[in-house]
Amino acid sequence: MFVPQQEAWIVERMGRFHRILEPGLNVLLPIVDKIKYVQSLKEIAIDVPKQSAITSDNVTLSIDGVLYLRIIDPYRASYGVEDPEFAITQLAQTTMRSELGKMSLDKVFRERESLNVSIVDSINKASEAWGIACLRYEIRDIRLPSRVHEAMQMQVEAERRKRAAILESEGRREAEINIAEGKRQSRILASEADRQEQINKASGEAAAMLAVADARARGLLTLSKALHDMNGKNAASLTLAEQYISAFKHLAKTNNTLILPANTGDISSFVAQALSVYKNVSTHNLESQVPNNNNEFGLNTSSVMNEDDDTSDLKERKKLQAANVSKIDIE
Numbered sequence: 001m002f003v004p005q006q007e008a009w010i011v012e013r014m015g016r017f018h019r020i021l022e023p024g025l026n027v028l029l030p031i032v033d034k035i036k037y038v039q040s041l042k043e044i045a046i047d048v049p050k051q052s053a054i055t056s057d058n059v060t061l062s063i064d065g066v067l068y069l070r071i072i073d074p075y076r077a078s079y080g081v082e083d084p085e086f087a088i089t090q091l092a093q094t095t096m097r098s099e100l101g102k103m104s105l106d107k108v109f110r111e112r113e114s115l116n117v118s119i120v121d122s123i124n125k126a127s128e129a130w131g132i133a134c135l136r137y138e139i140r141d142i143r144l145p146s147r148v149h150e151a152m153q154m155q156v157e158a159e160r161r162k163r164a165a166i167l168e169s170e171g172r173r174e175a176e177i178n179i180a181e182g183k184r185q186s187r188i189l190a191s192e193a194d195r196q197e198q199i200n201k202a203s204g205e206a207a208a209m210l211a212v213a214d215a216r217a218r219g220l221l222t223l224s225k226a227l228h229d230m231n232g233k234n235a236a237s238l239t240l241a242e243q244y245i246s247a248f249k250h251l252a253k254t255n256n257t258l259i260l261p262a263n264t265g266d267i268s269s270f271v272a273q274a275l276s277v278y279k280n281v282s283t284h285n286l287e288s289q290v291p292n293n294n295n296e297f298g299l300n301t302s303s304v305m306n307e308d309d310d311t312s313d314l315k316e317r318k319k320l321q322a323a324n325v326s327k328i329d330i331e
Contacts, residue, residue: 001026008074010037020074037078043070043135046085048092050141053100055108061100062143067092067123068135076131084132088123092137095122105148112139 002025003009009021013033021035028035050064069088071077081087099118100108108115116137123134144152 001028006041008039008041008071009035010039010074010078012036017075017079037074039071039074039077041071041074043068044085046089046092048089048096048137051093051097053097055100055103055105057104059105059148060145061105061108062141063096063100063139064141065092065096065137065139067137069127070133070135071131072133073131076129081130084130087130088127088132088134091123091126092119092134095119095126096137098122105144108142115139 003021003023005023007023011018011021011028011033018033046067046069048065048067050062053061053063055061067088077084096119099115116139119137120134127134
């Protein structure tokens with residue numbers, strides 16, 4: 001007789017256990033030997049029917065699973081239990097209810113793998129006498145009551161809304177931070193630009209003032225050189241007279257009330273006064289340049305020059321008065 005691979009045949013001789021036939025060729029005695037049990041040594045998957053279980057927080061669950069087992073001792077599996085599959089299925093159900101009663105609902109969902117391991121360990125302790133080894137147990141489906149399912153769904157939705165609100169607030173915060181940082185950088189750059197503009201403007205104004213001062217200094221230097229010439233005083237007198245007449249020309253066009261000297265019509269007197277001021281200033285400048293030494297007659301040079309200037313002033317004033325008188329006579 002040939003025994004297939006991964007099978008064990010239990011032989012009884014005259015009603016008693018005789019031996020286990022190994023895979024291959026085996027010889028039996030007719031009438032005396034009888035094959036009583038045939039056990040498969042392959043891994044077997046058994047469906048564990050759906051059943052109700054109560055968790056530690058008093059939530060009723062409907063749960064089922066799949067049990068994977070193997071016969072490791074054909075003799076015990078044959079003579080230790082009447083129906084190995086039925087016995088192991090019932091053991092799996094009772095063990096599953098016992099383990100679920102030790103855990104809360106949240107822990108059942110979080111630690112599903114540890115629950116499977118606990119069920120396998122509990123089954124192996126009880127099925128060792130049957131010659132059956134439980135390899136693994138997998139929870140296939142967990143069903144909750146409708147109210148509990150709705151409450152959990154609302155909790156999940158609330159958690160999702162909370163996370164969405166947090167993410168949205170963080171996004172707004174980051175956006176506001178970026179906008180504020182951009183405004184700050186913009187203001188810093190604008191202030192730096194204004195500062196540089198003011199610096200450039202001040203530099204330009206300073207350069208312009210220096211240029212104007214330089215030009216004025218050169219003009220004054222040229223004017224001082226021209227006044228020291230022979231005809232410089234006559235030119236200065238003519239210029240002052242022209243400016244005086246031009247000033248009165250502009251004043252006559254305005255409607256403002258002005259306080260003028262009594263001798264406004266005497267142009268020659270104003271010219272003489274302007275020339276005397278000019279000569280006093282020029283004399284003061286010459287005194288500051290020429291040392292104050294007495295000559296051999298014991299006289300001061302500046303006093304002599306002042307007397308000459310006064311004489312020339314009187315001559316110029318007389319000439320202007322004579323010219324005015326002749327002009328009036330002609331008119």
